[in-house]
Amino acid sequence: MVESRDFHCPQCSTTRTGRLTEVRRFFTLYFIPLIPLGSGGKYVECESCGGTFAEEAMSYDPEQDRQESQTQMLRVMVMAALADGHVDDVERAEINKQYTEIAGLPVTAEVLNNEIAMAASSGQDLNSYVAIFAHELSPHGKGMVVSLAYQTMLATGELQPGHRDQITKLANTLEIPQDQYVELLKQISDPTDEGG
Amino acid sequence: MVLAKRTDRVGCQLAGHVVHAVVLMAPTLVLAGFDGISWAVGCFAIGIIAAAMLESYFVSHDVRASDATVQDPTAIYVARLVGLFLLAIFWSAQIEQLGRDPRWLVIHAAGAALLILGIVLRVEAIRALGPRFVSDIRCDDMLVRDGIYGWLRHPSEIGLLAIAIGGPLLIGSPVSASVAAMFLVPISLWRMRREDVVLVG
Numbered sequence: 001m002v003e004s005r006d007f008h009c010p011q012c013s014t015t016r017t018g019r020l021t022e023v024r025r026f027f028t029l030y031f032i033p034l035i036p037l038g039s040g041g042k043y044v045e046c047e048s049c050g051g052t053f054a055e056e057a058m059s060y061d062p063e064q065d066r067q068e069s070q071t072q073m074l075r076v077m078v079m080a081a082l083a084d085g086h087v088d089d090v091e092r093a094e095i096n097k098q099y100t101e102i103a104g105l106p107v108t109a110e111v112l113n114n115e116i117a118m119a120a121s122s123g124q125d126l127n128s129y130v131a132i133f134a135h136e137l138s139p140h141g142k143g144m145v146v147s148l149a150y151q152t153m154l155a156t157g158e159l160q161p162g163h164r165d166q167i168t169k170l171a172n173t174l175e176i177p178q179d180q181y182v183e184l185l186k187q188i189s190d191p192t193d194e195g196g
Numbered sequence: 197m198v199l200a201k202r203t204d205r206v207g208c209q210l211a212g213h214v215v216h217a218v219v220l221m222a223p224t225l226v227l228a229g230f231d232g233i234s235w236a237v238g239c240f241a242i243g244i245i246a247a248a249m250l251e252s253y254f255v256s257h258d259v260r261a262s263d264a265t266v267q268d269p270t271a272i273y274v275a276r277l278v279g280l281f282l283l284a285i286f287w288s289a290q291i292e293q294l295g296r297d298p299r300w301l302v303i304h305a306a307g308a309a310l311l312i313l314g315i316v317l318r319v320e321a322i323r324a325l326g327p328r329f330v331s332d333i334r335c336d337d338m339l340v341r342d343g344i345y346g347w348l349r350h351p352s353e354i355g356l357l358a359i360a361i362g363g364p365l366l367i368g369s370p371v372s373a374s375v376a377a378m379f380l381v382p383i384s385l386w387r388m389r390r391e392d393v394v395l396v397g
Contacts, residue, residue: 025207030276030283031278032280035209
């Protein structure tokens with residue numbers, strides 16, 4: 001055993017004590033390990049549920065992951081608002097409303113201004129930004145990105161040409177089939193329409 | 197880097213098998229030299245070394261639990277004792293057949309068949325269990341019903357018995373084969389029962 005300490009157990013979904021164990025390979029004859037053949041890697045074993053996980057589970061911090069995810073979603077909204085070249089007050093209010101729904105607390109004006117300034121100077125657009133982490137997203141996460149971006153763009157009432165261009169490309173960036181994407185946009189713009 | 201490590205590992209394993217061949221055949225080589233290697237003894241040596249090579253090939257491709265996670269140390273000690281006993285039986289079988297005329301062909305043939313059957317059972321058990329093929333008896337393992345385990349409950353123990361009895365019979369040493377059976381059958385039954393209690397219970 002290499003070490004024993006607290007970690008976030010993915011199976012228990014809470015903090016547990018985990019044993020980080022190194023696996024060693026041996027050349028074995030007659031059931032007797034004779035020649036060490038080096039390390040076969042490490043794994044973490046939860047002392048409560050007995051589940052075994054990759055070594056990376058020991059350093060996984062769900063709180064940090066949640067904060068990073070919230071920052072990503074904030075940037076998605078800022079990039080979406082910036083698709084027509086500027087972020088107006090209505091879009092700011094929409095970003096704040098949606099961010100509060102995700103994080104529980106509103107984003108401060110200072111943080112929002114910083115994010116807008118960073119996004120404007122980054123040279124990236126909504127699709128090039130989303131492409132960075134699209135492969136990590138679950139179907140639910142992809143739907144959330146589309147929803148946040150589309151609702152931010154719709155805050156002013158109608159899509160501007162820049163908005164339309166970015167939201168159209170988002171289907172490809174997120175690898176969502178076109179028919180599913182059209183249905184998703186329909187549901188976001190009219191949540192009461194069940195598609196029947 | 198990974199390739200270099202893998203090459204080192206394969207080199208270590210090959211060196212280990214060469215040493216094993218010399219140790220296994222020590223009684224014949226010391227007492228009768230290369231002249232003592234009859235066709236039956238040659239087949240015996242090839243069979244036992246092939247069994248060891250196949251077993252180390254299939255097992256070393258998977259991850260083995262470290263000693264830190266051992267759940268049944270008694271099972272490990274007994275397995276090591278059985279290993280040493282196995283080597284002792286292979287030595288005694290060679291000494292037993294030295295200077296004797298070949299036995300009935302049926303004994304040699306039965307030994308060869310048992311040895312091959314044992315190797316096949318062990319390899320199939322390793323392939324079905326993957327990284328769970330260890331000397332330890334672990335209570336967190338699931339009952340496996342894939343591959344050979346769909347047909348036999350304890351293929352690795354039966355395979356080991358077949359090798360331990362078949363090897364001596366192949367070179368015409370029925371006394372050593374009988375001693376192997378008398379010693380290993382109770383131990384194998386003990387291990388099978390222990391596994392059943394842990395896995396089924």
